[in-house]
Amino acid sequence: MKYVTALQDSQRLPRNASIAFHLAALLTFFVYGIYRFTHDDLFLFGVFSLALLPISISLILEIQHRGTMLHKQITLMLVCIAIVIACYFLGYKSLIYVFPTIFIFFFIFDLKYASIISSIYALTCLISALNIETFALIWRFGVATFDCIIFAAIFAYIIAKQKAVLIHLATTDELTGALNRKNLTTSLNRSIGELRQSGTDASLILIDIDHFKMVNDTYGHLVGDKLLSQFSDVIMQQLPVEAKLFRFGGEEFLAQCENCGLQKALELAQRLKQAVSQTQFDGVPVNISCSIGVAELRLSDSLEEWLKQSDIALYAAKKSGRNKVMSRLDK
Known part of the structure; x- marks a missing residue:
């Protein structure tokens, strides 16, 4: 990628x-x-x-x-x-x-x-x-x-x-191969600037591995690390070439998608969720799923607001039973 x-x-x-x-x-x-x-x-x-x-x-x-x-x-x-x-x-x-x-x-x-x-x-x-x-x-x-x-x-x-x-x-995050957060602010600000100058759409897709702590506690941290690495590979294989994948937190990944409005981002998020569900991860005998929050960039958004809305959407997906895709709430 x-x-x-x-x-x-x-x-x-x-x-x-x-x-x-x-x-x-x-x-x-x-x-x-x-x-x-x-x-x-x-x-x-x-x-x-x-x-x-x-x-x-x-x-x-x-x-x-x-x-x-x-x-x-x-x-x-x-x-x-x-x-x-x-x-x-x-x-x-x-x-x-x-x-x-x-x-x-x-x-x-x-x-x-x-x-x-x-x-x-x-x-x-x-x-x-x-x-x-x-x-x-x-x-x-x-x-x-x-x-x-x-x-x-x-x-x-x-x-x-x-x-x-x-x-x-x-x-780059050594374990997963995704980008780390070092240049996240610069990258997101670039998308905000492009929307305001030329109307280029952008969306954030925040992905969280469901019940990751249980995997760590049950099968050990080495298996958990392997899961993170494979999970990142699965996501990157599904993302378009111009998208960027950041490791946002422990088991959270953030995909920044350019030229990608809400509908396109939601379709991509569904493909990501499905790809994860259909993957058999090494050392993990149970099925792995993920919850996803999608936030399209709006003209009124600051960087902090854009990230906050993706996090709110992710929380809504987890609260509704996990293994779901939710978008930012309309105001």
């Missing part, structure tokens, strides 16, 4: 690191521009001075917490254009700046696009430098440059894999 987790947010370049990148770029271009000015190279002085403008704007946006990844990507591309121009006029003296910019690609683009764009950029710089450099020198720079791209791609791949594992461990 595909989950939208903190992984997406983690792809963003940390703000402090981004500010450091901007400051380093500003300092480099400023010093290099002054150096060209002192050597009466007004054209390259102008090129580097113009490159300072997008970097400065991007830095200001970052300081004001308004910076986006697109801003950084555009800024990097403009900086690269300035370096390509410098390579045409200065040759190897500017080729040395290709190496640090290559690594920046792998911070602000995903691995595939970083590899492609940085290769095109490096090749363009090398061809530009042929204007005044020998092929033998450009060949040596080219080997070193593409080695740099390969090493950067390998490191980026390793870091991305390690990050994915860490985020999975931080956001």
